[in-house]
Amino acid sequence: MKVGIIGGGSIGLLFAAYLSKLVEVVMYTRTQEQASQINQHGIVLKKATEEREVSRVKSMPFFEWSGTEDFNIVAVKQYQLPSIIEKVNQFKKSPRNLLFLQNGMGHLKLLSRVEAANIFVGSIEHGALREKPYGVSHNGQGVTNVAVYRGDAVELRQLAALGTADFPILYQSDYYDMLVKKLIANALINPLTAILQVKNGALIENPFYYHVIQNLFTEIVYILELKQPEAYWQQVISICKRTADNYSSMLKDVAAKRVTEVDAILGFLLEEAARRGKEAPQLENIFLLIKGKEIVGEAGL
């Protein structure tokens, strides 16, 4: 099997480092510069144990990608997806397998117009940090969940079989359920930790904050009409526990005055609420507080 990975961010590098131990990987990057560095140095993977591994991976810039690999993993940011999809639809021959790894659920509405035999989606529960253009730190070991969005599962199961003990890939039967579970956890953990400026663990250790995430969860259950909410709640608690000492990505984005993923996360839930004619005052306030933080500048806003 030959795997193409599109996107040289932390997740793209992480997948390239692990998968290249078992199959041939081609890494497609936005810049020629990054491709050159990967070709020169390989990909340096730093594990939580501080152990370092170097993988030889062939790399080239996006414009050389033509989708001919057996499997293509798209690991770009949500806002880069439209241009990637446009490119895919201009390939001479449609790619066979495309796996999309974006956060949230905002990208689902783009996938219906992608021309490919099989379309898969995944959700990542790893902590990974790109330390340099060819180096990634795998500082939170978790799992990758994958599911069929459209098409046949056989080749996705083959990809899942490439998972290892330190990089498991779990096949899931229901893509919507898989993504919504992750989305709910993100919706409860990321914005609140960014507003309160606390580690993820505070949300379950502080009884008042715990009460707030319970309240917000109740509103999400109402909006999405979840039939068996317990499993979703357990996932939230489990992620809070597992990442208790971590600062959420949204907290880091707010601190660095970067745009956050709040549109893809809470924005999706608010759109769902509107679509179903439901009110979501609690989620809306949390959403607005983050949007307010995004525009805070020197003016003291």
Add this chain to the structure above:
Amino acid sequence: MKVGIIGGGSIGLLFAAYLSKLVEVVMYTRTQEQASQINQHGIVLKKATEEREVSRVKSMPFFEWSGTEDFNIVAVKQYQLPSIIEKVNQFKKSPRNLLFLQNGMGHLKLLSRVEAANIFVGSIEHGALREKPYGVSHNGQGVTNVAVYRGDAVELRQLAALGTADFPILYQSDYYDMLVKKLIANALINPLTAILQVKNGALIENPFYYHVIQNLFTEIVYILELKQPEAYWQQVISICKRTADNYSSMLKDVAAKRVTEVDAILGFLLEEAARRGKEAPQLENIFLLIKGKEIVGEAGL
């Protein structure tokens, strides 16, 4: 007229400094130590203009108070009120006029059992900081509103007549309306600024934060069944503008890890909601976030 002021905090000192220019004032303090210092140094009032004035005021500790003054102004914290009221009800002769200056509306339920001819309540819109046991800085010039809670208005109007251009005392005809207006402003400004760690002005300058206080205000209008909400909203905006560069008292309390006034402010609104069988999810979340901040300690909660 002889005025007794009970409580040597910033508001007690402020009233003593201004009123002693026109009438005889006796200042009752919790400690003998503070009374001695006031007797020795007088009360030093620092105005926003940096001008300093010293007023000679007689002072003695609480236990010497017997309520014989023509007018008694109670300027202690809410949590000290029960013991003050117990003392009043043990006086040989009930006091003639009692004015209560506590924040919020939680104290109203205590006032029905106070034995005094006339009971008044007030709300303070001054910024004042106790700089030492006998010194107060008047750093935000505002007004004092006063109204009859029970009894006759004649002597309250006489007190209001002691107001001056730099220390106005405004007679109001409806005590509930007066207190609730202040409470609503406090409920919208104090907790949010403490959560976001911003100056009061940010709530109207940042369009997303502005949207949040609008949402919260809508919930308050619903809970209290306000018939003409515009006047209340205008008061909120006007306080935000007037105190744009200030940090709210709740923000300072949270920063100093002190207990806040959130029970007297949001707690009152949540009790009202419960009493009227209404839901208040937005106010509850803001309340819980402040309660959570109150218990944040070294454990990183």
